[in-house]
Amino acid sequence: MALDLPPRRELPADVKERMRPDFTQVEGRRHSRAPLAAAAGVLLLVAGGVAVTQFVTRPFLQEPGHGHERVVTPSGQDLARCRTALNDQNWQSTEMVVFGLRKVLVGKDGRFCELTLSRAGVAADDFEPVQLEGGSIAYRSEKVVAGVPPFSAHTAKARQSYNTHANPGSFSDGVVTPDFFIIETQSRNSATELVFDERSVRMPRLPSKPAAGTDNFESGDTDPWALVNLVDRCSDNAYEAGWSAEHLQGWKPLLEVGLAEHEGMLIAHREHDKWATCTFTKSSSASVSQLEVSWDESDRPIVLGGRKLGSDYVLAGRTDHQAKTVEVSDGGNPPVTAEVEDGHFLATLSLPSTAPVNRERLHLVARNAENEIVYEGGIS
Amino acid sequence: MRPSWEGAAGVRDDAPSDAELWARGDEHAFSELYDRYAEAVWNHAYRLTASWSTAEDLTSATFMTAWRRRAEMTLVRDSALPWLFTVAGFLARSEFRRKARFTRLLHRVPRNDVQRDHADEVASSLDHEARLRQVLEAVERLPRAEREAVELVLLGELSTAQAAEALGVAEVSIRSRISRARTRLRKQLSDDTLEVE
Numbered sequence: 001m002a003l004d005l006p007p008r009r010e011l012p013a014d015v016k017e018r019m020r021p022d023f024t025q026v027e028g029r030r031h032s033r034a035p036l037a038a039a040a041g042v043l044l045l046v047a048g049g050v051a052v053t054q055f056v057t058r059p060f061l062q063e064p065g066h067g068h069e070r071v072v073t074p075s076g077q078d079l080a081r082c083r084t085a086l087n088d089q090n091w092q093s094t095e096m097v098v099f100g101l102r103k104v105l106v107g108k109d110g111r112f113c114e115l116t117l118s119r120a121g122v123a124a125d126d127f128e129p130v131q132l133e134g135g136s137i138a139y140r141s142e143k144v145v146a147g148v149p150p151f152s153a154h155t156a157k158a159r160q161s162y163n164t165h166a167n168p169g170s171f172s173d174g175v176v177t178p179d180f181f182i183i184e185t186q187s188r189n190s191a192t193e194l195v196f197d198e199r200s201v202r203m204p205r206l207p208s209k210p211a212a213g214t215d216n217f218e219s220g221d222t223d224p225w226a227l228v229n230l231v232d233r234c235s236d237n238a239y240e241a242g243w244s245a246e247h248l249q250g251w252k253p254l255l256e257v258g259l260a261e262h263e264g265m266l267i268a269h270r271e272h273d274k275w276a277t278c279t280f281t282k283s284s285s286a287s288v289s290q291l292e293v294s295w296d297e298s299d300r301p302i303v304l305g306g307r308k309l310g311s312d313y314v315l316a317g318r319t320d321h322q323a324k325t326v327e328v329s330d331g332g333n334p335p336v337t338a339e340v341e342d343g344h345f346l347a348t349l350s351l352p353s354t355a356p357v358n359r360e361r362l363h364l365v366a367r368n369a370e371n372e373i374v375y376e377g378g379i380s
Numbered sequence: 381m382r383p384s385w386e387g388a389a390g391v392r393d394d395a396p397s398d399a400e401l402w403a404r405g406d407e408h409a410f411s412e413l414y415d416r417y418a419e420a421v422w423n424h425a426y427r428l429t430a431s432w433s434t435a436e437d438l439t440s441a442t443f444m445t446a447w448r449r450r451a452e453m454t455l456v457r458d459s460a461l462p463w464l465f466t467v468a469g470f471l472a473r474s475e476f477r478r479k480a481r482f483t484r485l486l487h488r489v490p491r492n493d494v495q496r497d498h499a500d501e502v503a504s505s506l507d508h509e510a511r512l513r514q515v516l517e518a519v520e521r522l523p524r525a526e527r528e529a530v531e532l533v534l535l536g537e538l539s540t541a542q543a544a545e546a547l548g549v550a551e552v553s554i555r556s557r558i559s560r561a562r563t564r565l566r567k568q569l570s571d572d573t574l575e576v577e
Contacts, residue, residue: 006508011419019436021444023407152470
């Protein structure tokens with residue numbers, strides 16, 4: 001049996017020239033040749049190196065999402081952030097994969113750039129792509145592995161092993177196209193194997209710091225203590241801790257205490273419909289806490305959170321939405337007054353001793369714009 | 381002249397081999413490879429997509445992929461054609477099948493690129509295209525390993541040895557895959573899309 005195939009055509013000269021690629025236009029990044037892969041035939045070995053570029057003159061290759069439906073085009077802002085991180089204003093990228101709050105841009109020169117809301121990561125200056133049995137790793141951060149896949153790989157995933165004897169590990173699926181693969185792992189530095197299709201490749205030993213991260217904010221403001229950036233840092237920390245990106249997108253600052261001193265607490269809102277708290281200190285950037293989202297949707301007054309600051313205690317709370325001010329007392333001290341936004345407040349209580357705040361003794365008086373009491377009672 | 385695959389340009393005996401051109405890796409060397417195999421890849425791309433306009437895109441993409449990844453690969457022996465066919469097959473699948481465009485392409489109304497032909501030729505082309513679409517739909521349903529072998533051997537008309545080398549498997553595996561694929565295709569395809577050898 002043979003297939004009834006159409007006869008071959010002679011290639012018209014004009015079509016031939018129309019199809020001819022401009023081989024001078026698109027250059028690969030590396031030229032080091034790999035060793036021979038096989039003893040006979042035309043067997044070809046993909047053996048490292050990075051050659052990631054796009055051919056841009058043919059119609060179907062112009063579409064974003066080349067090779068995979070999760071590949072999108074980065075925004076100008078994403079591109080600008082990566083150019084800053086790479087210190088290369090000519091860096092070009094037309095492909096990006098989004099993993100929750102994380103974006104990974106693929107450069108036409110084969111370099112990768114990882115963005116979160118508040119950070120940018122690129123390969124460390126001394127990091128060289130690491131060859132695999134097929135393909136290579138060109139970027140590795142705590143949670144991202146990226147590079148060139150073995151030729152013809154359709155799937156890419158990373159096995160994450162925490163305890164090889166007790167736990168066989170789980171897999172993180174990635175995105176693979178003919179030109180690159182990107183995998184986001186669930187836990188930091190947990191990938192022990194890469195699996196392309198059904199073929200496993202042990203993660204090679206990499207330099208201790210293969211990636212360099214810097215503050216780099218989606219807001220465009222370069223001040224890490226700008227309130228909007230602080231909220232983004234809190235969101236990133238929550239995402240890294242495993243919270244779903246769905247719950248962490250779109251947060252904006254509502255109230256803060258202690259920002260000027262870089263030591264305090266904030267309340268953020270999402271569409272004035274959800275609220276969250278986050279604490280921060282000036283000791284180090286890592287001391288920004290996770291964004292703590294409030295899941296309580298009842299109308300009762302509640303304490304969202306609190307933080308001890310020296311001899312003070314910052315209390316984040318919620319009261320009646322009509323309230324404009326609250327007076328909060330802990331039973332032993334004069335009440336303190338705080339402004340209310342969206343029914344939420346941050347009150348700074350003075351603590352006479354090192355004893356913690358006794359929430360059962362907290363008393364709240366909430367007043368509306370006419371100074372009428374709209375709530376009086378306990379808060380817990 | 382060296383023996384050449386039908387549709388590939390003839391190569392003089394004193395001309396550099398494909399492997400030598402590949403090893404040189406400059407734009408002139410790849411232009412030479414393009415001149416040798418553009419027609420072969422273009423025809424193969426048509427057999428993979430049933431669309432001449434798409435075949436143009438695929439041909440360009442195939443050579444561009446070879447160019448981009450030339451530093452990562454070493455051509456061990458002449459010729460480059462099995463490798464180029466493998467790239468074309470992979471790109472066809474990755475570009476079209478993943479985007480669920482493949483089937484739509486197969487059912488697409490034929491493009492104007494055949495309408496300048498004589499009426500009889502047009503009718504013949506449409507008939508060929510319709511039958512090719514049937515074949516491709518059946519090939520698309522094959523298991524991946526069999527599909528890759530079919531694309532190279534039955535659609536590309538490479539030898540089983542060349543296909544084995546291009547796919548990095550034993551020749552006996554290719555023969556076995558082709559045999560199983562023939563059985564499946566025979567069940568799926570109507571008689572008029574098959575010929576008895």
